[in-house]
Amino acid sequence: MAADNEAPAASSANDSRPSGDNKNAANNNGSENRRNPRHDHRKPGKGRSEKGRGEWGREKGDKRKKNDEFKEFKRRKLNKKGDSADGESSNNPFSKDEIAAEERRPKRKVAVMIGYAGTGYKGMQVNGNEKTIEADLFKAFVAASAISKANADDPKKSSLVRCARTDKGVHAAGNVISLKLIIEDEDIVDKINAELPEQIRIWGIQRTNNAFSCYQTCDSRWYEYLMPSYCLLPPHPESFLGQKLVELAKEHGVEDELASRMEDVKDFWSDVEEKEIKPILARLDPETKAAVLERVHVMDDEEVAARKEAAKETEESAPAEEKPASETPAGEAAEQTTEPEAQQSGLVLESHKPKNRELGPVDFALRDIKAAYVAAKRRYRVSTERLNRLQEALNKYNGTKNFHNYTVQKSFFDPSAKRHIKSFVVNPNPIIINDTEWLSLKVHGQSFMMHQIRKMVGLASLIVRCGTPMERINESYQNQKMAIPKAPGLGLLLERPVFHNYNRKATESLGKEAIDFDKYEEKIQAFKDKQIYTRIFSVEEKDNSFHMFFNQIDQFKTNHFLWLTAGGMKAAEIARDTTGEKVQQDVDKQLGDEDEEDPEGGEAARATPSTSSSSIHVVEPAVKMSAQALNKIAPNSPSRQNPSELETSIAQALYDLESNTSDLKVALRPLQIVSAREIEVGHGKKAIVIFVPVPSLQGFHRVQQRLTRELEKKFSDRHVLILASRRILPRPKRSARSRNTQKQKRPRSRTLTAVHDAILEDLTYPVEIVGKRVRTKEDGSKLLKVILDEKERGGVDYRLDTYSEVYRRLTGRNVNFEFPQSGPADY
Structure with a gap:
């Protein structure tokens, strides 16, 4: 009865409210009174002044637009000057009227073959407001109308990718960038070159398929290193290293062997x-x-x-x-x-x-x-015997070796330290420039780590000039720390990248021309002579870089470099603590590497050095994995008891990142993996798929972009993908007995369709999927087309083939990932 007494009060209160736009409001006859008394315990309905769900949703605006704006805001982290963190202006340099007035022309995916002298530049890659090669190239593309004014504010809109990153001051006779350009004009190359300084040249522009990424399709790279021939002269007899060479040779009874190796230069210093x-x-x-x-x-x-x-x-x-x-x-x-x-x-x-x-x-x-002393060194002319010995040392690098001693911040057990060298050759015909004889060394390898080439040259030169046995090079690949100084960066230049597999595919099936520098050989050689070689020679003439480098090594009064003597690695042993960290820091400090960035050019993530000091035989990483690294594998995972070598390497890499990277430590501490596997994705390449617990997926997403970048540095030439480990439950039977005995319904998230959809989301994260459609072929097979957000094209377009192949291997279904031609509305 209480409810009946309350209803009229509610009615009288409502009668005083405006009737709104309801045309029957006058004849409403107290419709608010017709309420079910049993529902009076519920919250009162909304009044006329409150908004309905539809009205509230319309005023809230387009959710997708807000998400896009927020993602754009996150991607562009503005600094105090109003510029984005990755060097792109937050505002287009052209006005809206200029953009609207420009004729819209199609852009095509191309490979741009370039050459440059790095003097005066802070490297190849766009880096804030610093002067870089890419920044000048992009400005020239816009000025030559190869990039539209609408896209002039962001290189990512043109899907710009570089083949090989070069550091500050490093030159490149041949390099490649891939991006989308407007190439309708026949003289587009000349127009772009007219907007560039003389030390940057475009050799040619080659049309490619839309999925082309010069970074991913590059098979190998050629580098050249130039050095004066006096670098092969022995240390001065009065220097610290010169005295140790003779002293330890006498102690080990190898004086005659040392003298025979120095026969051609035995009278140089006395004269x-x-x-x-x-x-x-x-x-x-x-x-x-x-x-x-x-x-x-x-x-x-x-x-x-x-x-x-x-x-x-x-x-x-x-x-x-x-x-x-x-x-x-x-x-x-x-x-x-x-x-x-x-x-x-x-x-x-x-x-x-x-x-x-x-x-x-x-x-x-x-x-x-x-x-x-310097003048006498420059007058030196190398002998044939000495050149042959240098070539013998360079030959020791050929093949797949563990180059952990030839870079910084990598341990013996790091799989990414293994690199393949195809050839390393010294030109037997030196050239003489300004009374100095120069040697040309060319190395061809699949990929290189930070400082690797310079340390390879440094070690080979020291082996020759000190008369050290060649076996010392083989010892550098073993599990012991060797202090190898890096030769001056002055003489290093990128000769050209090689695209053998792509060129074969382009000519045989794609109907495209090969990416070939040979057709521009004459122009490239003239550019090297004028812009690169002359700069190297003149800087050495002024600064004596190579003389200073080897003079510092000769006067280094510690045992770091005594492995060059007859005492071998024992003479170079350095006191270390139980973790090996002290010797790592000590050697890096002495060599000037303590402030270097990550070996692959990213943010610093130091690897924990090996703790073994005496053993030099190869030990399986799974045996050597620490208990702390083992904890990065989930306890309920079958891999916890018997992890594979790949899972061991990933667990160790995660623990190293957690231990040595301060900004990742808190985020990585609670995260674990379930398992990992390698999947062939075509073109001889592989992808690493890491499966993680579903509850941990959100934690991985918080650091996924940074984490995958760090892991891809350690596992070179492989994409790293992070997926949740989900289990598909079978469909329940329809029999009455099974319905009666079933304890609970199968969750929607455990169905085959839901798991396959979740795999798609995991594969493409953080890129948003904006559309899907299924196409049925004539043979009845189905192809799923997944459309990704256009805004993230530049960051993942080179990974689309990997996404497709991994999804097919995991689900057995074919899928194509693509970006919309102009916008999601077209689909």
């Missing part, structure tokens, strides 16, 4: 001392002479720091727009000194002023002596 150094010392008073002899073969930290700073300033102060070094008169640099000895030798060897004192007679005498 220099007699003809060049003694006349300088004869002019000095006894006190000055004694001080000079005490310091002449000692590495001066003050001088090293000053020269490094001067070289840094020289490099940073050389903008790309200025005339190249080949146009600079060779005598300009000589004005920096007025001493007769320096002028006669043609050297620029400055006496750097110490911070806390003035230069004295000892400083000037040391400068003259060091200038005489």
Whole structure:
């Protein structure tokens, strides 16, 4: 009865409200009174002033549009100046009227063959507001109308991908970028080159298929390294390393073997001392002479720091727009000194002023002596025997080897440390530039790690100049730390990438031309001579980079490099703690690698060094995996008891990232994997699929882009995909007995359709799927077409073939992933 008494009160309250637009409101006759008394305990209905669900939804706006705007906001992380973190302007440089007035023309996927001299640039890749090769290229594309004004604000809109990233100051005679360009104009190459500085050239533009990615389809790369032949001269007998070579050779009874390897250069240093150094010392008073002899073969930290700073300033102060070094008169640099000895030798060897004192007679005498040493080195001409020995050392690199000692932050057990070298050859015909003899070394390999080529050159040169047995190179592949110094980056240049498999497919089935640099060989050689080689030669002429590098090695008064002597690796042993971390940091610090970035060019993620100090035989990673790394495999997983080698490597990699990467530590700590497998995805390539517990999937998604990037560095040439480990429950039987005995209904998430849809979402994350449709072929087979969000095209278009093949292998169904031609509405 209480409910009956309350109903009229509700009615009278409602009678005073406006009737709204209801045309029958006048005759409503208290429709609000007709309520079921049993429903009075529920919340009261909405009043006329409140919004209905439909009205509220319409005012809220388009959900997809809001999601797109939020994703765009996240992708463009603006800095204080209003520019995005990846160097793209947040605003298009063209006005809306200019964009609207431009004629819309089709863009095609192409491979652009380029060459450049890296002097004055902060590397190849777009990097904030820094001056980079890609930034200048993109501006030239826009200026030449190869990229529309609507896409001028973001290289990702054109799907720009580079084949090989080069670092600051590194040159490339041939490199490739792939992107979508407007190539209707026949003279488009000339138009683009007209907008570029002389040290960047476009060799050609080749049409490719839409799925082409120069990074993924590149089979191998050629690099060239140039160095003066005097790098093969032995250390000075009075230097620390020179003395140790003789001392340990006597101790181990191999003096005759060492002498035979040094036969062709045995009189070099004695002749220099007699003809060049003694006349300088004869002019000095006894006190000055004694001080000079005490310091002449000692590495001066003050001088090293000053020269490094001067070289840094020289490099940073050389903008790309200025005339190249080949146009600079060779005598300009000589004005920096007025001493007769320096002028006669043609050297620029400055006496750097110490911070806390003035230069004295000892400083000037040391400068003259060091200038005489450098001049004598430059007059050296390498013998055939020495070149043959260098080639013998380079041959030791051929094949698949564990190059963990030839990079930074990689342990012996890291699978990505294994690289394949196809050939490494020194040109038997040196060239002479400005009285200095230069050697050309060319290496052909599938892929290279950070500093790998420079350390390979450094080790081979040291083996030859110190008369070290060739077996030492084989020892560098074993499970022991070897301190290998990296040769100067001045002489390194990317010769060209190779696309053998793609070229065969392009000519045989795609109807496209091959990506071939040979047709531009004449132009490339002229460019190398004018823009690259001349810069290398002139910088060495001024800074003496190679002389300083080997002189520092010779005067390094620790046992880091004593593996070059007859004492071998035992003589180079360094005290280490139980984890091996101390020796890793110590060696990196001594070699100048402690502040380097990640070996693959990403953010730092140091790998834990191996803890073994004596064993040099190969041990299966599964046996050596630590208990902490084993915890990265879920306890209820069958792989926990007997993990495969791949699962062991992934667990160890996750633990290393958690332990050594501060910004990933908290996110990775609770995450575990269930299993992992490799899947062939065609073209001889593989993908790694990591299965994780369903409850952990959201945690992986928070760091997935960064995590997959780090893992792909460790597992080179393989895409890494993270999928939830889901189980499909069978469809329940329809019999009455089964319905009676069934304890609970099968969850919708465990059905075959739901699991297959979830795999699609996991594969493409974080890219949104905006459409699907099924096409039935004439033979009755079905093909699923999945349409992805256009905004993320540049980040994943080279992975679409991998997505398709992995989905087919996991589900048995064919699927094509693609992006809309203009927008989702077209579908």
